[in-house]
Amino acid sequence: MTENEGPKHKRDLTRRKVVVTGAGAVAAVGVAGGLAAGAFAGETGKGKKTPTPKASGSAGVCYTLTSETTEGPYYIDADKLRQDITEDKEGIPLTLSLRVIDNETCRPIVNAAVDIWHCDALGLYSGYESLSTGGGGGDAPSGAPTDGASGTPTGEPPTDAPSGAPSGGTGGGGVHEEPTDDKRYLRGTWKTDRQGRVTFKTVFPGWYRGRTVHIHTKVHVDGTWTDAGYEGGTTCHxxxxxxxxxxxxxxxxxxxxSTSTTERTTLTEDTIYDQSGTAGGLLKLKYNKKNIAKGVIGSITMGVDPDATNDGTGTSTTASASASATAS
Structure with a gap:
């Protein structure tokens, strides 16, 4: 398997359904906005005013549009509706505090469905364990990074779309793969609140050959929240x-x-990250540098175009552009 996240696979994003699972899940849908605002208390203190992004140099645009990237082969369209996606996976606790806003008006995108998914500490993706064999070593942990995690990859970095994969992987490429198992750890979907905020609890992702450490995301708008989950709408990011x-x-x-023996691609060598900082998806992280194992808080504001439709290939179209194309 290789996670070549190239622009080969186009998917129908006009129909979306998130399956609610677990006791109390139906009730959770009805109060999703309130739960999202109060989840993981202590991350945003009461009474604090939400900062407003400053205007950029472009007229009519208040915030930089966050970079679109490819979906990759491991997206599953019916994830669990939940904020804690950890399940039983080991790793450094990671809390993701996300905010979604209209990049032109800076108004929050309310009631959007936000997906996140990523590999575990050793490079495995749930639903695809047989394809992503991970980078775990068979020996006892050494307690220190391997050469591949020292900041200098041991192998040649990819020169075009990433062709790398977890060590031992086979096939795949940029085309969407059908899940090979029913596991769904480190995957989830939740609803943005009235400030456009959503919070997830997960673990710090690991790495695999050909890609830097990363987390996938999608933002869906104009759908309907029901007792069964989220249906319809479009994917704007x-x-x-x-x-x-x-x-x-x-x-x-x-x-x-520390048990991983997999080559690691650095942030500057990754062919998906566009090196543009926050606009490119770089998280702002807070943690104790003397003891990162205690946990990390990552935050970012995503500026999106709610009228756009993104097909997962790294490009998007707007409603007006689609209308013009149809007319011509």
Whole structure:
């Protein structure tokens, strides 16, 4: 398997359904906005005013449009509706505090469905364990990063669309793969609140050959929240979040990351990250540099075009553009 996230696979994003699972899930849908605002208390103190993004140089645009990226082969369209996606996976606790706004008006995108999914500490994707064999070593942890996690990859970096994959993987490429198992750890969907905010609890992702450490995301709008989940609407944003080199190197000293023997592609060598910082999906991270194992808080504001439709290939079209194309 290789995660060649190239523009080969186009998917029908006009129909979306998120399956609600677990006791109390139906009730959770009805109060999703309130739960999202109060989840994981302490991250945003009461009474604090939400900062408003400053105007950019472009007229009529208040915030930089967040980069669109490819979906990759491991997206599953019917994820679980939940904020805690950890399940039983080991790793450094990671809380993701996300905000979704209209990049032209800076108004929050309310009631959007936000997906996130990523590999575990050793490079495995749920639903695709037989394709993504991960990078775990068979020996006892050494307690220190391997050469592949030292900041200098041991192999040649990819020169075009990433062709790398977890060590030992086979096939795949950029075309969407059908799931090979029913596991769904480190995947989830939740609803943005009245401030456009949504919070997820997960673990710090690991790495695999050919890609830097990253988290996938999608934003769906204009759908309907029902007792069964989220249906209809369009996908206005498909992107990835990235983690800085310092945090990745520190994570590599912590088990189970320290057992990985997989080559690691650095942030500057990744062919998906566009090196544009926050606009490119780079998370702002907070953690104790002397003890990252205690946990990390990652935050970012995503500026999106709610009228656009993104097909997962890294490009998007707007309603007006589609109308013009049809007319011509």
């Amino acid at each position: 498909t992107g990835q979040f990235f983690l800085d080199e310092e945090s990745v190197l520190l994570s590599a000293t912590v088990e189970p990351y």
